[in-house]
Amino acid sequence: MKSPRFIGVTSLFLDLTQPLNQTSFYLAHRGQVVESTGSWYEVSYDEQESTANIQCRLPGRFRLDNSALTNPIAVGDFVHFTINDDGSGSIKEIEDRQNYLIRKATHHQQGNQILAANIDQAYVVQSIKKPNIKQQFIDRFLVTCEAYQVNGRIVFNKMDLCEDSRHQVHYLTDLYQSIGYEVLQTSIYDEDSIESLKNDLHQKTSVMVGLSGVGKTSLLNHINPNINRKVRDISSYNEKGKHTTTFAKLLPLVNDGYLVDTPGIREFGLVNFDPWELSLFFPEMLEPRKQCKFNNCTHSHEPGCGVVQAFENGDIDASRYQSYLHMLESLEDD
Structure with a gap:
């Protein structure tokens, strides 16, 4: 099936890596990155009315220009590349992103990691058990989605294990729906729930x-x-999952949609946030913060704070406010 996500384009580009007196042009193709392994990028592009994939490398200058990122190119990026004599590709240009999902790098790495680019929606998946629901992970994810203009959604999975946790799941579902987030409940043993997820993925890149x-x-x-x-x-030792997905990969779905499958992650660190602006990405705080006495109010200790008043009145959920305070503390410690 021919991909609807991009049109294979062959164009002439000016090679800006050369001195002006050695200026040259090169013939480039346009495609989308569907997998990144760190050193190689698999790019899908249209070639003679069909779709082809090619393994591409990235010149070192891109890495130097994006030294704050562990991955200067992410799955979902649109790129322009040339084809080498050995059949591999060389990436020449990276198109501006419509949006992207980013987090702080972990495992003692410096910089930040882009999880996916040019996406229509992003799901945070939480299991009812093994491992249990981590609400602060959900909230950090949703804050990042708000900040980077990605439509954030929540999936509570393994609902077949829900018997002892039904109250918590209902409480969290009602909470997030009340502040405007789509929540799905799924189980691989419930075909109706899988159909609902399929419909939600229809004709979108997620x-x-x-x-x-x-x-x-x-x-x-x-x-x-x-x-x-x-x-x-x-x-069985710690009820934590074992990594099965090693690298992010953009996968086609049967409903004309695309899904980026990412490796499991244990942390979701916030990137490029100032403490005073954090409340802008909590939808339930947008109106109360207008009543704050100070423009740079952090809603933690200042007098005349509209957000604190809304929390005390029960208009802001206690668990969400605690998540906000934990995030605020981590930003102030950076």
């Missing part, structure tokens, strides 16, 4: 993010059995 073991890959295999991604069991 990304799923969650802790290892929440069942993202199992959901993906039920959404599109042709993909057949590898699934591993939960560790």
Whole structure:
């Protein structure tokens, strides 16, 4: 099937890496990055009325220009590349992104990591058990979606294990729906829930993010059995998931949509936030903050704070306000 996400374009580009007196032009193709392994980028592009994939490398100058990022190119990026004599590609240009989802790098890495670019919506997947729901992870994810103009959504997965946690799931579902977020409840043993997720993914490019073991890959295999991604069991020692997805990959779905399957992550650090602006990305705080006495109010200790008053009146949920304070503290410590 020919991809609707891009049109394969062959264009002439000015090679700006050369001195002006050695200016040259090169013939470039346009495609979309569908997988990134760190050193190689798999790019999908249209060639002679069909879709082809090519392995591309990135010149070192791009890495130097984007030293704050662990990955200067992300899955979902549109790029222009040339084809080398050995059949590999060389990326020459990276198009401006419509949007992207980003987090702080972990495992002692410096910089930030872009999880996916040019996406229509992003799901944070949480399992009912093994591992349990982490609300602060949800809230950090949603704040980042708000800040980087991505439509954030929530999936509570493994609903077949919900018997002991039904009250918590209903409470969180009602909470997030009340502040404007779409919430889906899924189980691979409930075909209706899988159909609801399929409909939500229809004709969109989406990304799923969650802790290892929440069942993202199992959901993906039920959404599109042709993909057949590898699934591993939960560790019996600590009930944490084992990584099955090593690199992010853009996968076609049977409903003309696309889904970025990402490796499981245990942290979601905020990127490029000032403490005073954090409340701008909590929808329920937008109106109360207008009543604050100080323009740079952090809604934690200042007198005359509209957000604190709304919290005390019960108009802002206690768990969301606690998430806000934890994030604020982490930003002030940076």
